[in-house]
Each structure stands twice: as structure tokens, then as C-alpha cells.
Amino acid sequence: MKKVIFLIYVSLFIFNWGKAWSLIEVDITRGNLNPLPLAVSPLSVDQNSKEKFKDLLKLEDIGAEISKVVENNLRQSGLFNPLDPKAFLQKPDIAHVKPRFEDWALIKAQALITGEVKIVDEKLRVEFRLWDVLAGKEIMALAFTTVSENWRRVGHIITDKVYQRLTGEKGYFDTRIIYVAEEGLKTSRIKKLAIMDQDGFNTKYLTLGNELVLTPRFNPTNQMVTYLSYFKNLPRVYLLDIETGIQEVVGDFPGMTFAPRFSPDGKKIIMSFAKDGNSDIYTMDLESREVEKITNHPSIDTSPSYSPDGKYICFNSDRSGYQQIYVMRSDGSKVKRISFGNGLYGTPVWSPRGDLIAFTKLHKGKFYIGVMRIDGTGERLLTENYYQEAPSWSPNGRVLIFYRETKSDSAGKGFSAKLWSIDLTGYNERMVKTETDASDPSWSSLLTD
């Protein structure tokens, strides 16, 4: 059986590789210690458009700003090494029409991104090209138009296209993170729902901080969020429409509902319901409001997460005596424990590719973020720290975002909570910039696919 899976994996790999074949190839399946050097030439802007964008967006040079978004994304991915624009010999407008490949090869760029920004009917029109410097040819060209306020997203979409062309896999840059923004003393922490672009820009706060909110998660179309709110001191699962701001309680059971997530089709919410000292897993159909009890056990059953095909659920239970990870069919049958290593396991989340489950592990006073196969084999710990938990997958299943807390002294000094990301390879660990302290991150799917 293992051999068959292995063969499927290999053939998929060859297929993908074949599809994405070009002279430049970035291998993202291993830790990348030699990121690909490339040049992101500032996008060229004609004088007229430049002035108009200056009025509209208060940006000195929109072309250079969009390039910076792309450059920063590529650098953060850990797979690319964007070269310093000061070393560029060719002017942006000429480079975009016909790059002098010798000049770019001289600064060791293997790929080159060029582009042009224009204002067309009050809208932002961007055209960009990706060039293979060594082969001396264009390997991709795309143009799109959008409202000018979306200029950062333009940079993210360009990054996604470049990433996909060079790695053979979809990107994760035109995405958002929903999280809990934290402020104040540890003993009376104020928590708000916040949403931001994947690179930490455009932060918006969705609640005011009047009540405690925890564990927000996107629906598959990124328009809705489910989370836990202590509104009126009744901890219940809520649903929030991000555009309209309308909130409604969905888990109004006679007790606490918590740990919510959407089903992969977005039609149900799966959550825990705690009553009389026992937590079980339930689903609620959002249209019919029909409730179904999925687990029925006197232990704590929580943190449920669906497989991408919706057929299975992984969850956290202490039915063996301590917190471990279990997998069952989505109707609650065939429950099977999959974590057997030393220590406690929590917060299982099924990867968007379906082959792995990410988790938090507590062992000998340290917290780890790790992954294992869905049958529990192949456990791999990616990062160790004093306290960290709650991984969430990037939509392409290559990166995990989670939160990390630091130790505090008896007065609470030294405490912080921050978002961090790490590649599935265990490399490229980075703090994710947020305006305030932050926890409980959840990654959206691609906004444009």
C-alpha cells in the first residue's frame, strides 16, 4: 500500500514538474538554502499616469511601490533572493520592452520581472513579464485591470503568478490572515478580531474589544468567519459576515460552544459543545440549522478539522487519559487514534492537500509545531519553543502560520504574543508583522484563483 502511495506521489511530482518545465526550476520540496537570485525591475509608469496615481493614492511612484510588494513577498517565501535595485543597469521602461540579458546576467539574476503601470479610465492597468535571463527569453506575460485602491493586491497577484510559474505550485500571496489582536494586562487581556493582508498590511479590526473573542476561522470563500465570542458572558460560536459586519450566534446550545470550523463546502460548522463537564463534537447545517452529534464519549472531544474532501474529521480527545489526535469518518464512525509519540498532542488541522495533519505537541515543558501523515506515521517536528500553538495552513499547503507566546515574570512583564510562519520543510521561520500582539491566526484561501 505504501509503495502505491509512493508511486502516485512520484508520478504526480513528475507530472507537475513536466507541466511547469522551464529552464529555471525552484524545488520547494526541500529546505532551500540557496534562494534563486532574481531581479524585480521597478514597474515603469508614464508621467501622466504617475501624476494621477499621486493624486489618487498619495504614492510618489506607484510602479516602484508595486515592485516592492512583489520583492518583499518573494524574499519572505525564502525561495527567492530579490537583488538590490540599485545594482540594476537597465531603465524600467526599456527593460520591459527588450531586456539586455547580459546586463541582468552580470548581476547574477537568473530571472527578471518587468512591467508597466498605466491609468486607463480611472483604473489601474498593469502588464508584467517574467524573463528567463540565462535562456534569454520571455516565459510569461500577463495584464490585468483593477480599481486603483487594490494596488497592493496587484503586487500579490504578480507574485502568485511568478511563484506558480517557477515552482509549479500555486502561490499564497493574494490572501488574508484573520487573527485575534491582543492588548493589555495578561489578567484582563482585551481581544479583538482583526484581518490583514498576508504581508501584514491593511489591518482592519472587526470587533471593538468589548467582549472576549477567540479562534476565528474563514469559510472557503473568505466572506464569512466563525469564531467564539463571550458576548453577554455566554461563550458561544458566532458567524460574522466580513463585508456587512452582521454577526449572529450559531451555536446557541444550553452550554458553551467553541472550537468552530467550516466544512470544506462551507455549508456546515463543526464545533464542540460542552455541557455538564463533557465536550462532544457537533455539526450545524447553516441553511437548515439541523444539528448533528458526531462524537459521543465522556471524554473531552474538541478542535475538529475536516479533510479537504469532507469525508473525514481529525480531532483532539483525551479519551486515552491525555490529549491525543484522532481521525474518524465525518459521520463519527471508525474513530482511530493516530498520535502515539511521547507527550501531548492538540490542535490538529488537515492540510489543504489532504496528505498531512499539522498539530501542536507538548513534551517535557516545550511546545512544538509539527506534521504527521493522516495515519499518524512520519511525525516531523518543525519548530520548538517555550509556548506556541494553533497552526493554520497556507492555501497551497506549503507554509504554516501559528502563534507564539513568551515567558513573563510574576508582574507579567516580558509577555508577548506574536504570529510566526514556517515552511513545511522546517526552514524559513519568520515573525509575521502585526500592529498589536496577536494570536489564533487563520489563513484564507486565494482571493483570486
Place this chain on the structure above:
Amino acid sequence: MSLNKIFRNILLVISASILLSACAVKTTGKLQGDVYTGKDTVEYLASGVPDRVFFATNETVLTTASRETLRKQASWLRKNSKINVVLEGHADERGTREYNLALGERRANAAKDYLMTYGISGNRISVISYGKERPVDSGSNPLAWSKNRRSVTVKAN
């Protein structure tokens, strides 16, 4: 926070400091196993009726001391039959958020069940879990964690 509650807290702080200055022994709490047995954070529902019980790491079992505290609460509740209570269950910061919410709920219910076996009607007791969201001690050390693993009985009216 109502004025009443603030007033009550001030009173408690005063009475606690009188208590503390009265005894010459070390005022920091102590541990038995890893269950807190000190009085540092304890408030009183009435004279001699402590408001909280403490738990061992990852445990929801009531210790002998906890059962004694709850018996005192039960007898106080029997005498004050118009008072309803909320049991607030808590966990320490060394656990995953969602599991800790369930753990806090289980701890508060362990206390509730015990009060009920001593004749207090379940209708007078409601339960809420704060998981690890509302520690009383902000420290990151075993003593602080032991104070935070608790179920607190709070007057609801």
C-alpha cells in the same frame, strides 16, 4: 464591573491584608504536589468560606482541601437560599486554547457536582469556562500556574 463588585473587592483586599499582616509566616502560597494550597489569591464568600478550589495540572479531580472548601460553600449556600452562584472554571497557560476551554468547563462542573451532592440545587448554579483567558497570576512559573488552575464560585445576584 459594578460599583458593588468594586466595593466588595476593596473590602476583600483590606480584609486579606489584615489577614496577611496578622500571620507572621511567609505570605507566598505553597504547593502540595502541584496543587496550590496557599491563600494568596483566595477571596471569601463569607467569613471562613473561601471562594475557590485548585487543581493539579491537566486534572479535574477535587482534592481533600477542595472538598472541604466546597462543603463550606454548600453550607453557606444552604443558609443563603436566595443566592445563586456562577462557577468559573480556569486552566493555566501551558495548554492549547481549545482544550483548556473544555478543561475549565470540566473543572467548574466537578465543583458543581460536589455542591449538588451536598444538597444545592443545580438550578442555583451556572457554569462558565474561561480556559486560560483570565489568569489571576501573570507569572510564567509553576506557582503562578497552580493559582490559575482553579474553579471560582462567584455570587450571581
